Amino acid sequence: xxAIELRGVFKRFGPIVAVDGLDLDVPEGICLGLLGPNxxxxxxxxxxxTGQALPDAGELRALGHELxxxxxxxxxxxxxxxxxxxxxVDVTVEDNLAVFARLYRVPDxxxxxxxxxxxxxxxxxxxxxVDELSGGMRRRLLLARGLVHExxxxxxxxPTVGLDPQIRTQLWTLIDDLRSHGVTIxxxxxxxxxxxxxxxxxxxxxxxxxxxRGRPAELIAEHAGRETAEVYAxxxxxxxxxxxxxxxxxxxxxxxxxxxxxxxxRAGNGSVPEDAVRRAASLEDVFVLLTGEEAE
Amino acid sequence: xxATGTRLRRLEPAAIGGVMSRELAxxxxxxxxxxxxxxxxxxxxxxxxxxxxxxxxxxxxxxVPYVQFVGTGMVATAVIFSSALPAxxxxxxxxxxxxxxxxxxxxxxxVEELVSAEMLWIGVRASVYGCVPLxxxxxxxxxxxxxxxxxxxxxxxxxxxxxxxxxxxxxxVAKIDQFNYVTALFVTPLFLVSGAFFPIDELPExxxxxxxxxxLHQLVELVRGGAFGYEAIDLVRFAGLVAFAxxxxxxxxxxxxxxxxx
Numbered sequence: 001x002x003a004i005e006l007r008g009v010f011k012r013f014g015p016i017v018a019v020d021g022l023d024l025d026v027p028e029g030i031c032l033g034l035l036g037p038n039x040x041x042x043x044x045x046x047x048x049x050t051g052q053a054l055p056d057a058g059e060l061r062a063l064g065h066e067l068x069x070x071x072x073x074x075x076x077x078x079x080x081x082x083x084x085x086x087x088x089v090d091v092t093v094e095d096n097l098a099v100f101a102r103l104y105r106v107p108d109x110x111x112x113x114x115x116x117x118x119x120x121x122x123x124x125x126x127x128x129x130v131d132e133l134s135g136g137m138r139r140r141l142l143l144a145r146g147l148v149h150e151x152x153x154x155x156x157x158x159p160t161v162g163l164d165p166q167i168r169t170q171l172w173t174l175i176d177d178l179r180s181h182g183v184t185i186x187x188x189x190x191x192x193x194x195x196x197x198x199x200x201x202x203x204x205x206x207x208x209x210x211x212x213r214g215r216p217a218e219l220i221a222e223h224a225g226r227e228t229a230e231v232y233a234x235x236x237x238x239x240x241x242x243x244x245x246x247x248x249x250x251x252x253x254x255x256x257x258x259x260x261x262x263x264x265x266r267a268g269n270g271s272v273p274e275d276a277v278r279r280a281a282s283l284e285d286v287f288v289l290l291t292g293e294e295a296e
Numbered sequence: 297x298x299a300t301g302t303r304l305r306r307l308e309p310a311a312i313g314g315v316m317s318r319e320l321a322x323x324x325x326x327x328x329x330x331x332x333x334x335x336x337x338x339x340x341x342x343x344x345x346x347x348x349x350x351x352x353x354x355x356x357x358x359x360v361p362y363v364q365f366v367g368t369g370m371v372a373t374a375v376i377f378s379s380a381l382p383a384x385x386x387x388x389x390x391x392x393x394x395x396x397x398x399x400x401x402x403x404x405x406x407v408e409e410l411v412s413a414e415m416l417w418i419g420v421r422a423s424v425y426g427c428v429p430l431x432x433x434x435x436x437x438x439x440x441x442x443x444x445x446x447x448x449x450x451x452x453x454x455x456x457x458x459x460x461x462x463x464x465x466x467x468x469v470a471k472i473d474q475f476n477y478v479t480a481l482f483v484t485p486l487f488l489v490s491g492a493f494f495p496i497d498e499l500p501e502x503x504x505x506x507x508x509x510x511x512l513h514q515l516v517e518l519v520r521g522g523a524f525g526y527e528a529i530d531l532v533r534f535a536g537l538v539a540f541a542x543x544x545x546x547x548x549x550x551x552x553x554x555x556x557x558x
Contacts (some may be wrong), residue, residue: 013558044558050402053558072404080402086395088318090325099321103314103403129325145399 001064003028003153003184004049009058011044011208018044020208022058028152031175031185033199035192035283037291041208042188043083046157049186050075063153076104079151081143083158087130093117093141094126097148104149112148119174120144136167143174154178156187160194172197192284202283206291216283223289224281225263229272232258241273253288262289307412311405315413318400323421331425334378338370338429342436345493357495360524367433369492371426371451371519372512379422379455380483383462384475387414387552391466397556407553415459415545422455423448430519443522450518453537454511460544467551491516511540 004026011019019041026032034042047053049062051071060067065074087096094113101112117123120140122133130138139160146154159175160168175198179185189195195202196216203213212219231241238259242252245261248271253260262285264272323330342363350362357365390396400410427447434440465478489496489503490512496504507513514533521530 011558047558052398052401052556072406075402076404080399082395082398082402084395084398086399088322088394088396091321095321099314099318100399100403102317103311103400103405105310105314105404146402 001028002026002061003063004186005059005061006045006048007059009045009048009060010056011041011048011053012056017208019048019055022209024203024210026184026186028184029182030200031179031187031198033195033202034186034188034205035190035195035199035202035287036188036205037190040190040205040291042190042205043157044208045205046080046155046186046188049155050078050080076149077151078153078155079146079149081146081154081156081159083161085138085142087138087142087145089131090129092127092129093122093133096130096141097145100145101148106149112150115150116144116148119147135163136170139163139167139171140174143171147178151183153184153186156185156189158188158190160189160191168194192282192287196283204287204290211290212286219286220281220283224285225265226281227263227265227278228281228285229261229264229267229276229278230255230258231261231273231276233273241276245271247271251289253285255288260285260288306406307409311409312413312416314403315400315405315410316417318396319414319417334374334425334428335432338367338374338432341370341373342367342429342432360520361437363436364433364438364523365520366493367429367436367438368520368523369490369516370429370433371447372454372490372492372515373487374429375422375426375451375455375515376458376483376487376512378425379418379458380462381479382421383414383418383459384465384478385472386418387463387466388469388472388475391555392472401556407556408549410556411460411463411549411552412545414463415456415548418459418462419452419456419541422459423451426451426455430523438523441523443526444519445522447519447522450515450522450534450537453534453541454515456541457511457537457544460541460548463548464544464551467548467555486510486512489513511537 002025004024006022006024009019009022010017022045034045036042044053048055048060049067051068054068062074063077067074094117097113097116098109101109106112117126120143122137122141125133125137130141133141143159156175160171172194175185179198187198199216201214202216202219203210205211212223214222231238233241242259245252245267248268250264250267250271251262253262261267261272261276262281264278345366354362356362397410401407430444430447465475469475469478489499489507489510491507496507496513499507514536518530518533521527
């Protein structure tokens with residue numbers, strides 16, 4: 001049974017179509033990265049799965065429960081880690097966890113809090129107010145709060161957005177542990193590295209639809225080939241190099257101050273400048289080619 | 297069924313209790329200030345209005361010493377200020393600035409349970425604070441009476457209604473500044489024509505009719521009934537407060553559902 005099944009789901013906000021006929025299956029036990037630019041419909045999809053948004057059309061199931069009618073029962077078995085920090089800042093770490101253990105009807109609240117504290121590595125700070133914690137500790141606590149009832153499915157909405165690289169790496173280790181324990185994870189992100197590092201499969205989302213899906217290596221092979229050549233040069237030379245590569249049927253994308261000629265292993269003689277920097281094709285190449293957006 | 301095998305129904309005590317436990321955890325961090333002002337305010341009011349006015353302008357109202365008249369009336373002001381205002385501002389801040397409700401609604405709690413729990417918490421708290429002016433007035437010479445034991449119940453029914461009103465307003469306004477309109481148009485007039493500081497039977501007939509529809513006035517009458525003797529009509533007054541609470545509850549649930557669920 002798939003942990004999540006979405007069929008032809010639409011969600012509009014006035015004239016804006018946030019989710020546009022979305023079909024999505026997430027098998028149990030995998031981490032699926034929902035990768036897309038801001039406004040792609042990732043957060044709306046998450047809210048549809050918790051019943052906090054109601055679909056205009058389509059069928060949704062989570063952990064066998066029909067949504068939105070049976071959303072409350074579905075939420076009892078899933079954990080949600082939001083994009084924004086919504087901890088109670090004046091309250092202690094352990095009380096933040098205890099409140100959610102009660103909301104999730106955990107029979108032994110004390111044991112659940114201890115387990116979550118260990119997961120977040122915050123046992124020594126249990127009696128401190130959240131306000132006294134560092135940004136990384138707060139983020140770990142937010143993750144532990146979503147796991148306090150040992151859910152079968154976890155929705156991570158941009159779990160590391162706005163965090164510095166060190167904290168991000170700490171969280172990735174925690175998420176990696178969950179994945180290795182067989183928990184199903186749906187993680188929305190617009191960080192390429194996060195999706196590459198954590199996701200078994202990646203679904204690229206743009207304008208409310210999944211436009212491509214597969215294992216990172218498969219997506220790269222399918223859309224970007226084996227190799228990308230980056231050309232660093234003044235703007236007029238970049239324009240010239242771009243025109244030559246495109247005339248040879250190659251796909252070219254902007255890459256900050258440079259251009260990236262994707263699939264450069266297929267280039268004919270002279271299609272790629274000799275001073276181009278050649279590297280293995282990446283998920284970032286796929287993301288930019290498919291969505292037309294700069295990657296982060 | 298939930299993860300723990302419990303069937304999930306409407307208005308589950310576990311969900312309501314869970315939300316209230318969050319309020320209690322937060323309350324433990326700020327109860328001193330709130331309690332201090334709740335006790336000090338009636339003392340200041342009684343000194344200023346009660347002793348000040350009774351010494352110079354009004355000695356008694358309808359045979360009741362003015363200090364005791366104001367003291368029993370202040371139960372109603374304590375209730376509205378510890379229910380409608382916290383419900384308005386607290387709900388708005390938790391929804392718009394702290395994103396607290398997003399976190400709670402991601403758990404197996406629905407909007408009806410969330411609103412009910414918020415109203416219950418505010419109602420219970422306001423019913424406790426509402427009794428403080430009565431206790432202070434006893435300190436100022438009001439004779440204790442058995443009928444006063446029902447005061448927390450009257451306060452609870454009224455506070456639930458005003459908590460629902462506050463939640464509904466929080467779900468309606470677009471900006472926090474707009475509470476100024478709500479306060480000026482509803483809270484202050486209700487407070488002034490409640491009969492807490494002067495008897496409403498001195499007011500023009502039209503205002504008296506409106507005052508009869510004011511839940512705060514009914515609360516004032518019930519509290520004074522507890523202190524000076526109940527009348528048969530007090531049953532109708534209490535039924536009116538219960539109806540007010542029920543109507544406001546449904547309006548609050550409806551308004552918050554529209555605000556919280558996309």
